[in-house]
Amino acid sequence: MIPAGFDYHAPATLSEAVALLSRYGEGAKVLSGGQSLLPLLKLRLGHAEHLVDIGRIPGLEYVKEEGGMLRIGGRTRESALEQSELIRGRYPILYDTVRVIADPLVRNLATVGGNLAHGDPGNDHPATMLALGAQVVAVGPSGERVIPIDKFFLGLFTTALQPDEILTEIRIPSPPPRSGGAYVKLERKVGDYATAAAAAQVTLGANGAFDHVGLALTNAGPTPVRSQDAEDALIATQQTEEQERRQQAAVDTAQRAFDIANAQLRAGVVNVLTVLNTETALFSAQNMLLQVKFARLNAIVSLFRALGGAWKDTGDSNA
């Protein structure tokens, strides 16, 4: 439980940190909250000759809306996200997510950027960021680049970040009116990593059909899984044979994705995707969202009710 020796660096600026990472290459690691990295080093499952602590660099911790985007600084602690009124009011899917990450002690240290940069399919933020269509900002020796979240997770513990890049910001498009979202996690006990979990973010159009659907799964494969088939099926406006075929494809995808996950959640997700086809499900959640007269939104609400999660609508239901 004692890590191998390493040199510790505490740069005061971003450019100093990038220069250190460039100098030491693969032998260096960014240290943020340390809640994933330090246990790995202690167990000797990971190795670093140089740790570059970004904790003293100013300007990396913030949560704000600007230019039509929610911007989260790469070194923002989970506890700051959890306590943010902006997150509670406008981004319920993020609030759902952050409050089920580990426990308050871990959330006081762990950072949102670290949660993504670690590339662990068991972490909770990745699926949520996929459902939200986020972008990741990385700064390296050649400057800044923006990576769409769909291109960020490359494999188990592997992301698109280069060894000399620092994740400085996460950008999320601000939700239009009549948007809502939720994150539902199945865990063995409170504070555990997910056995499996599902993230959903939807926006309703004027005709009551879904204009936008983002669905993604945690711990359902070596990377977080975006459920493109299920998204496409939900965007359908009227039931046609083709759409029923696509819904069945979505169910099949969910079934495959959850083959390695917990049977209970698998049954729940598959069941709920299946009931999207039925009249019963279309009206079963009416008492939760009476003011939102959109049967398909009710169907996805029943999805989360079936999985035991809470649904919150952030949009203007009168719009």
Ligand SMILES: Cc1cc2nc3c(=O)[nH]c(=O)nc-3n(C[C@H](O)[C@H](O)[C@H](O)COP(=O)(O)OP(=O)(O)OC[C@H]3O[C@@H](n4cnc5c(N)ncnc54)[C@H](O)[C@@H]3O)c2cc1C
């Ligand atoms: C007991 C316990 C329970 C946990 N349970 C959960 C859980 O239920 N759900 C969950 O999602 N997570 C859980 N975690 C993980 C926790 O959320 C991690 O802290 C988080 O995943 C990593 O964030 P960090 O800031 O601590 O990163 P660190 O541990 O400092 O770094 C993790 C990795 O990311 C890299 N990195 C970090 N920040 C950056 C950056 N800005 N730019 C480039 N690379 C960077 C590091 O080099 C390292 O490789 C748990 C951790 C513990 C200890």
